[in-house]
Amino acid sequence: MAEVHVIGQIMGATGFSESSLFCKWGVHTGAAWKLLSGIREGQTQVDTPQVGDMAYWSHPIDLHFATKGLQGWPRLHLQVWSQDSFGRCQLAGYGFCYVPSSPGTHQLACPTWRPLGSWREQLARAFVGGGPQLLHGDTIYSGADRYRLHTAAGGTVHLEIGLLLRHFDRYGVEC
Amino acid sequence: MAAGGPSVFLLMVNGQVESAQFPEFDNLYCKYCFVYGQDWAPTAGLEEGISQITSKSRDACQALVWNFPIDITFKSTNPFGWPQIVLSVYGPDVFGNDVVRGYGAVHVPFSPGRHKRTIPMFVPESTSKLQKFTSWFMGRRPEYTDPKVVAQGEGREDQPS
Numbered sequence: 001m002a003e004v005h006v007i008g009q010i011m012g013a014t015g016f017s018e019s020s021l022f023c024k025w026g027v028h029t030g031a032a033w034k035l036l037s038g039i040r041e042g043q044t045q046v047d048t049p050q051v052g053d054m055a056y057w058s059h060p061i062d063l064h065f066a067t068k069g070l071q072g073w074p075r076l077h078l079q080v081w082s083q084d085s086f087g088r089c090q091l092a093g094y095g096f097c098y099v100p101s102s103p104g105t106h107q108l109a110c111p112t113w114r115p116l117g118s119w120r121e122q123l124a125r126a127f128v129g130g131g132p133q134l135l136h137g138d139t140i141y142s143g144a145d146r147y148r149l150h151t152a153a154g155g156t157v158h159l160e161i162g163l164l165l166r167h168f169d170r171y172g173v174e175c
Numbered sequence: 176m177a178a179g180g181p182s183v184f185l186l187m188v189n190g191q192v193e194s195a196q197f198p199e200f201d202n203l204y205c206k207y208c209f210v211y212g213q214d215w216a217p218t219a220g221l222e223e224g225i226s227q228i229t230s231k232s233r234d235a236c237q238a239l240v241w242n243f244p245i246d247i248t249f250k251s252t253n254p255f256g257w258p259q260i261v262l263s264v265y266g267p268d269v270f271g272n273d274v275v276r277g278y279g280a281v282h283v284p285f286s287p288g289r290h291k292r293t294i295p296m297f298v299p300e301s302t303s304k305l306q307k308f309t310s311w312f313m314g315r316r317p318e319y320t321d322p323k324v325v326a327q328g329e330g331r332e333d334q335p336s
Contacts, residue, residue: 022332039328045332046334051198057331058281064255162284
């Protein structure tokens with residue numbers, strides 16, 4: 001079986017209007033992939049920037065996959081939330097990006113979006129907070145029912161992901 | 176490429192903790208340590224170190240320079256658990272107590288060659304205002320009992336920073 005090591009960090013986020021942010025992340029793969037070691041999903045700490053506007057998480061990611069096929073290449077999906085001083089959480093953006101497929105270190109900037117509701121819900125979100133969220137998390141990384149959504153842009157999540165590939169040449173894949 | 180069987184590889188890391196930018200603090204020292212998975216073991220060099228105390232330079236960039244050497248070699252059979260270097264920076268507060276000014280961690284680079292990494296530092300924050308005041312007053316900030324937790328992903332959701 002060919003093996004893929006995804007080793008890196010979710011560095012932080014910029015461009016969000018809210019300041020105390022945390023990120024829930026997960027990695028989705030196809031059926032032919034098996035996770036040998038590492039944790040497939042997690043949540044970062046809440047970070048409040050003191051200097052500048054980038055919220056830094058430096059959240060480590062270390063995953064070891066084994067696979068028999070290229071279909072279902074891993075995708076990293078992210079949900080950025082903000083937390084206010086009362087402890088309430090509000091959605092700031094959803095985003096996803098594919099794990100790179102060439103070995104080495106890559107800097108990724110993942111743009112995010114959030115669902116907009118009706119004008120009433122937007123007004124309520126400005127005053128009271130809250131706002132619509134996705135019912136099924138897989139819409140973040142699949143294109144299936146996206147045409148139903150009306151969304152607005154959120155900020156950008158910055159990641160540094162390193163990739164190590166092993167035994168791909170046995171299966172005729174050049175990398 | 177050799178087929179079958181686990182093969183051992185060595186990773187040699189040498190470099191320095193060059194400098195830091197901390198706009199609000201001065202007279203800082205840093206400690207580094209390495210966090211790695213179960214398949215890794217250091218074979219040569221030092222796993223931890225404490226630097227000197229340094230003051231800010233007088234020019235516009237206000238850099239805190241340590242130029243502190245790092246030299247370690249690891250032996251492993253598996254890239255999982257690739258080593259991370261964890262840095263903790265400490266300095267005196269208004270009352271003279273030694274408090275933590277930042278924690279940060281980064282993976283050792285994968286590819287051979289010369290690399291420069293700039294690491295953002297964060298400090299754990301108490302969630303209650305009263306605790307923030309008493310910690311400022313008593314000089315006892317929230318601090319990690321083991322700085323190595325900074326290199327792990329689990330359990331971070333309960334720590335504001």
